[in-house]
Amino acid sequence: KMKSWSSLDTVESDFRPLVVIELAKGTKEETIEWLTQRIVDKKADGGAQLLIKPLVTEDGHENIYLVGASHLRLLLGAETVGLVKECNDNSMRAFTYSSRKTFKDFADDNHNFLTMSECQYIIKHELENLRAKSEKMIPGYPQAKLYPGKSIVRRLLTSGILVQIFPLHDREELKKLRHSWYGRVKVGYQPLDDIRCYFGETIALYFGFLEYFTFALIPMAVIGIPYYVFAWEDYDKYVMFATFNLLWSTVILEVWKRICAILTYRWGTLLMKRQFEEPRSGFHGVLGINPVTGREEPVYSSLKRQLRIYLVSLPFVCLCLYFSLYVMMVYFDLEHWALDYHKENESTFSSLMLYVPSIIYAVVIEIMNRIYRYAAEFLTSWENHRLESSYQNHLILKVLVFNFLNCFASLFYIAFVLFDMKLLRQSLATLLITSQILNQFAESLLPYWLQKRHNKRMKKRVSSQKTDADLSLAEQVNMEKEMGTYLGTFDDYLELFLQFGYVSLFSCVYPLAAVFAVLNNITEIYSDALKMCRVYKRPFAEPTANIGVWQLAFETMSVISVVTNCMLIGMSPQVDALFPDSKTDLVLTVALVEHLLLAMKFIMAFVIPDKPRHIQMKLDKLEFESLEALKQQ
Numbered sequence: 212k213m214k215s216w217s218s219l220d221t222v223e224s225d226f227r228p229l230v231v232i233e234l235a236k237g238t239k240e241e242t243i244e245w246l247t248q249r250i251v252d253k254k255a256d257g258g259a260q261l262l263i264k265p266l267v268t269e270d271g272h273e274n275i276y277l278v279g280a281s282h283l284r285l286l287l288g289a290e291t292v293g294l295v296k297e298c299n300d301n302s303m304r305a306f307t308y309s310s311r312k313t314f315k316d317f318a319d320d321n322h323n324f325l326t327m328s329e330c331q332y333i334i335k336h337e338l339e340n341l342r343a344k345s346e347k348m349i350p351g352y353p354q355a356k357l358y359p360g361k362s363i364v365r366r367l368l369t370s371g372i373l374v375q376i377f378p379l380h381d382r383e384e385l386k387k388l389r390h391s392w393y394g395r396v397k398v399g400y401q402p403l404d405d406i407r408c409y410f411g412e413t414i415a416l417y418f419g420f421l422e423y424f425t426f427a428l429i430p431m432a433v434i435g436i437p438y439y440v441f442a443w444e445d446y447d448k449y450v451m452f453a454t455f456n457l458l459w460s461t462v463i464l465e466v467w468k469r470i471c472a473i474l475t476y477r478w479g480t481l482l483m484k485r486q487f488e489e490p491r492s493g494f495h496g497v498l499g500i501n502p503v504t505g506r507e508e509p510v511y512s513s514l515k516r517q518l519r520i521y522l523v524s525l526p527f528v529c530l531c532l533y534f535s536l537y538v539m540m541v542y543f544d545l546e547h548w549a550l551d552y553h554k555e556n557e558s559t560f561s562s563l564m565l566y567v568p569s570i571i572y573a574v575v576i577e578i579m580n581r582i583y584r585y586a587a588e589f590l591t592s593w594e595n596h597r598l599e600s601s602y603q604n605h606l607i608l609k610v611l612v613f614n615f616l617n618c619f620a621s622l623f624y625i626a627f628v629l630f631d632m633k634l635l636r637q638s639l640a641t642l643l644i645t646s647q648i649l650n651q652f653a654e655s656l657l658p659y660w661l662q663k664r665h666n667k668r669m670k671k672r673v674s675s676q677k678t679d680a681d682l683s684l685a686e687q688v689n690m691e692k693e694m695g696t697y698l699g700t701f702d703d704y705l706e707l708f709l710q711f712g713y714v715s716l717f718s719c720v721y722p723l724a725a726v727f728a729v730l731n732n733i734t735e736i737y738s739d740a741l742k743m744c745r746v747y748k749r750p751f752a753e754p755t756a757n758i759g760v761w762q763l764a765f766e767t768m769s770v771i772s773v774v775t776n777c778m779l780i781g782m783s784p785q786v787d788a789l790f791p792d793s794k795t796d797l798v799l800t801v802a803l804v805e806h807l808l809l810a811m812k813f814i815m816a817f818v819i820p821d822k823p824r825h826i827q828m829k830l831d832k833l834e835f836e837s838l839e840a841l842k843q844q
Contacts, residue, residue: 226262228277228684229327230334233374233692236274239351242372243273249341249363250278257344259337260284266688275688278334285325286311288333294325294754295479302829303479326408328752331378335751338364338376360498360507377748380691384409385744393740401736403474410743411752412480417700419474420467420758421739424707425732427463431456431714432729435722449719449783453776454808456718460711460769461812464762465819471757472822480754481826482833491599493592511595519594520605527590528609531583535617538579542572542621546634569638573645576617577653583613600759607760610705618642618709622717626779632720639721643713647731650706655738658695658746665693697747703739704761707732711765715772719779766816770809777805 234243252258261280265273280288289296289306296306297315304314311317317324325333341364343357355370357363367373388409391402401422407415438452475481496511545568553561587609596602622642625635710731714724780786781801790797820827 226264226277227279228264228379229280229331230278230338230376230378231266231688231692232263232276232278232376234274234276235372235374238274238372242349242351245350246363246367247276250338257342259341261334261337266685275692277688278338280330280334280337282319282322285330285333288337289325289329292333292336293484294329294333295482296324297479302833303476303482304833305482305484327381327384328378328409328411331749332411332752332754335376335378358498360509361495365493375692375696377691377696378751379687380749381409382687389744392744393737401740404477407478410750411754412475412478413700413753413755414743414750415478416471416474416755416758417703418736418739419470421703421707421732421736423467423470424463424711425729425736427459427466428714428725428729428732431459431718431725435718435725438722450780452722453719453780456715457769457773457776457808458811458815460715460772461815462819464765464769465816465821468757468762468821469819469823472826475756476826476829480756482830483754483756490597491602493602494595494597496595511597516594516596524590524594524609527586528612531586531613532616535579535613536620538575539572539621539624542568542575543624545571566637566641569641570645572621573642574649576642577646577649579617580614583617584610587613604760607701607764610701611708611764614705614709615712618646619712619716623775626717626720626775627782630782632783635717636721639713639717639724643710643724643727646709647727651731651734651738654702654706655742655746658742662694662746666690691748694748695746697743697750699750704758706735708761708764708768712768712772715769716775717779718772719776770812773805773808773812777801777808 247263249257250259250261250263252260254260261278261284264277264279266275266277267273286306286308290308294306295303298304298313299315301315304310306314314324339362341362343359343361343363343366345359346357348357349355349363349366349370349372352370352372355366355372357366364373364376388402388405391405401418403415403419406418434452434455438449472481490508494509494511496509498507499510501508501510549564549568553565555561587606591602591606591609594605596605622635622639625631625638710728714728718724778801781797787797790800822830
């Protein structure tokens, strides 16, 4: 079947498996043969020009394939995807094969010039860009239609022939990373560069942001403790605390941009050119010509997409928001009932009952968020966005609006409709702590425990068939293919975003929120690291230069929090007493203070540059050089 293997691979005998392709059991021979042929075919003939090798499993089925590539192929691939590497003169440049000798640590026999995750990213990119030529269908599966330019991998996935594609873990590297990351109890920074080399930029940036955010919340937590301990009821004392929080949140978000620029410059993604982003693999349409690049690719009318967004998605989101508010009103009825019950009975049980509605509501919120998330993913996929980035932005927007309302509506209602500060404090504390405990459990502890149980079972199965010399690899592939798939940093950022909301929106009511946030984040760093290294399959690296639309989300939250805090302080009895005769003066004063604070925030955002000076200069220098090079031509 794969007899021609030796003749194909005369150049490089040491085949290094990088990516695993798992096909459905009982996939037809002709399909397998066609797919492997397309993968090894020359680039000029529309193939991917990679190496592929079957992994014979214990029951003799060949449904798992290992994909690798020759050293030269990977270097050419690095140029195609636009990887940026460090040169001998310490500047960062886009790698090109012709100028390979100018790059730092480059040698023809140095196979570590590209990190393993970069090689895997290149292979994924090449596999995803395998497009149908003249085939009308997948051989052996007439119902799986193809048209010229359709992504083959995508079609195989949707028709269930291809189970999954995932990159292999590097056992040795992972061991080292685990040790330096969370293996020893220490106070210190995470090894972000190692995380980036192993998991790619997107995940490293998330951990960088998580760590930075935790450190940045410490001042808020420290100032918040005395406010809580002395239980100051005078809200005028909170004015200082709230003002500090609001300005501080602007500073931390602006400084993060600078840190982000430093990291991504060093990693080379700050310079990566993304303007000709390939269509995302889920995108479908009639084959046409891309007016920018002149390449053949599917085209889909933007009018159709707009209609889908405004006539279907928008009404659906509004309906969900209405439902969320309805559930909130039910919660307030329960809360009311619990209070009446407590008044009648006055027992320990009834005082415990006071917390029950809040806890139930917190659990219901989590469940609703999860269900809505599936619906949002389905809808955004159906909207058929051409670019991965616009798909992500639409998805994030849908999910954020709903989660924001779902988590904070009850708090706004208590604060601005019921004017009940005591209840607000209690609700905020319950919601914050319950959601943190639930998240920690659902995200890390539960998957970790399930994974351990599963590994024990796998070990038993494998040890009974120790015959093959190559078992270690087979064992590894079998263990990893059963692991959960990491779905990206979305949920992790969402959790941080909501946490930021709890801390900043009502900071003058519950100063301890920041303390809980810091404690949660410290355990979060450990549990997230554990889940990345132990629970999930290795994710493909995703190059990125910033935290994307999340930066905007956090900044928007800090603007909303100015408004809420000004209103809360304006409503407090102490401030009310300062304006005994006219409420208009009070409203005008609050509005004035709020505008001043917002102006301060925008001025600070403008004054603090987004990129440190030395990085800005390096970028300008590169731009100048590329202009000069153009003139030379």
